[in-house]
Amino acid sequence: MPRKVDHRERRELLADALMRLAATRGLEAVSLRHVAAEAGVSTGMVQHYFRTKDEMMGFALEMVMDRIEERSRAALTPGSPREIVRALLLQILPLDETRRLEGHVGLAFLAYAAVKPAMAVGLREAADGMRGFLADQVRAAAGPGVDPDRAATGLLALVDGLGLQLLSRQFGEEDAVAALDAQLDLVFGQS
Amino acid sequence: MPRKVDHRERRELLADALMRLAATRGLEAVSLRHVAAEAGVSTGMVQHYFRTKDEMMGFALEMVMDRIEERSRAALTPGSPREIVRALLLQILPLDETRRLEGHVGLAFLAYAAVKPAMAVGLREAADGMRGFLADQVRAAAGPGVDPDRAATGLLALVDGLGLQLLSRQFGEEDAVAALDAQLDLVFGQS
DNA sequence: CACTTTACATTGCGACTGTATTGTCTCGTG
DNA sequence: CACGAGACAATACAGTCGCAATGTAAAGTG
Numbered sequence: 001m002p003r004k005v006d007h008r009e010r011r012e013l014l015a016d017a018l019m020r021l022a023a024t025r026g027l028e029a030v031s032l033r034h035v036a037a038e039a040g041v042s043t044g045m046v047q048h049y050f051r052t053k054d055e056m057m058g059f060a061l062e063m064v065m066d067r068i069e070e071r072s073r074a075a076l077t078p079g080s081p082r083e084i085v086r087a088l089l090l091q092i093l094p095l096d097e098t099r100r101l102e103g104h105v106g107l108a109f110l111a112y113a114a115v116k117p118a119m120a121v122g123l124r125e126a127a128d129g130m131r132g133f134l135a136d137q138v139r140a141a142a143g144p145g146v147d148p149d150r151a152a153t154g155l156l157a158l159v160d161g162l163g164l165q166l167l168s169r170q171f172g173e174e175d176a177v178a179a180l181d182a183q184l185d186l187v188f189g190q191s
Numbered sequence: 192m193p194r195k196v197d198h199r200e201r202r203e204l205l206a207d208a209l210m211r212l213a214a215t216r217g218l219e220a221v222s223l224r225h226v227a228a229e230a231g232v233s234t235g236m237v238q239h240y241f242r243t244k245d246e247m248m249g250f251a252l253e254m255v256m257d258r259i260e261e262r263s264r265a266a267l268t269p270g271s272p273r274e275i276v277r278a279l280l281l282q283i284l285p286l287d288e289t290r291r292l293e294g295h296v297g298l299a300f301l302a303y304a305a306v307k308p309a310m311a312v313g314l315r316e317a318a319d320g321m322r323g324f325l326a327d328q329v330r331a332a333a334g335p336g337v338d339p340d341r342a343a344t345g346l347l348a349l350v351d352g353l354g355l356q357l358l359s360r361q362f363g364e365e366d367a368v369a370a371l372d373a374q375l376d377l378v379f380g381q382s
Numbered sequence: 383c384a385c386t387t388t389a390c391a392t393t394g395c396g397a398c399t400g401t402a403t404t405g406t407c408t409c410g411t412g
Numbered sequence: 413c414a415c416g417a418g419a420c421a422a423t424a425c426a427g428t429c430g431c432a433a434t435g436t437a438a439a440g441t442g
Contacts, residue, residue: 003438005389026306028219031429042216044391054432104375110217111302114295115217120359128360153362153370157352162344164301168311170318170345179344180273186377190336196419222399235421244400 011049014039017058022060023101027108030057054116059108061119062100065126068092081141082188085134089159089180094166094171101119103167131156143189151187202240205230206251213251214292214356218299221248245307252300252310255293256317259283272332273379276325280350280371286364294358322347335381341376349374 017039032053050056068091070168075091076084094103098136113119134152140149162176208230212221223244227234241247259282267275284311285294304310325343331341353367 010389024306026302031365032431033428040197042391042395045389047431048388048390050430058210067338108361109215109304110359111299113359114298115215124359124361128354147373150366150370150373153353153356153366154349154374157356157370158345158349160354160355161348161353162353164277164355165344165348167305168315175341175344179348181248182325182341184367201419224399233421235423236419239418240418242401337387353387 006028007030007049010045011059012063014041014046014049014056015063018056018060019064019101019105022108025133027112032056057112060114062122064105064109066120067102068106069126081137083183085137085155085186088134089155090177092159093173093176093180094164095176103163105177107164107167124142127156138187142187146187154182155187198240200248201236203254205232205237205247206254209247209251210255210292210296212297214295218303223247225248248303249310251296253313254305255296255300256313258293259297260317270380272328273375276328276346277371277375279321279325280346281368282362283350283352284367284371291358294354298358308355318347319371328379333378346374346378 013050018030021038032046034044035045035056039046046056050059064179072088075087077087079087083148094100101123110123111118112124113123131149131152135148135153138146138151138155139148142151159180165171166173166176196257201264205226209226212229225232226247226377227237230237236248241250263279263282264274268272268278268279270278285291296347298312298313303316322343325346326339328336329342329346333339350371353370356362357367
């Protein structure tokens, strides 16, 4: 075997360039040539690591989801269910610049996946897992009149919606956090 | 002046074709030729009514927003604030096929507007107006511990998030309505 | 030292894009 | 009835797209 190169590393380098492009100029600006230029390599190299454009898109999407999951796992701190849920959901909100970038990429992919169903299954599974985890936490600590599954669905939808509006800068970060806390109050009871 | 043609009508015909295309095959499939073919006309005619592609996109986006606003206005029925809010938010959720289609188009435009800021201002204004109206309704009838502005933000974000997940068929329509009702319970107090 | 496999770079092709140009037909007005 | 303006249609153009083919350099293995 000749020249040893870390495939995973190269692909992540290219996917990073793709994300930068998608966030600043939209998914429609993502082409083999543009990704190559953004990464500072030749288009031939991009083709070498991704046999087709769809393969590149799929890899980038998976990478975004992996990063979110990784950050979520890192935010898993011991505490009350409410604290756990809050820490988790705060990781999903685009509250800093890197997460804003990922959020834009995610939004672009969401619209992309709406048309390419093959891309949607991963997103669905991730959301289902998150919903299940949230429901467990709510079940453990919520008030008596609260349906855990519905509350989890509501929390996830709220964070999605807040994230959407944060991306279009409809209000500040502290407002979004306040809205989330208000919702947590409603679900877990005022503390 | 020669041959009289209703400009508005023709443009809406073309924008309808554009929406069908955007919903089924994504905004990336929207080209002058495709829109023309979908509408069953020549590309020259499309150019005649829209001098540029961006102009066509902008018109279609405005049309989508107008339709949502029109439907919302039609749903304005006399009743308690909670009933008014519920009826209004139910119009935003993609609960039937035509609204699913519009939802997909809206999602595509959301991602599009994230990159073309000129398109985003209209979306922002519409959301602000809606938020203000919701806040007024909440202020008129909510419990004492509820901040109207925050509750309005939460409701709008919830509906956005629910709509997003409805579009990707993550759960049934009745679940989304149930989640909305649960939230209304929390905001307006159990009835 | 051969030899093969991998890692790229370069180039070319056909299809498609938005836009500009030009032509034709048809109507309403003077 | 002439005529000019609007309503299209057809085509051309430069650019970009994904992808395939081909070439070259380097490194590990026998």
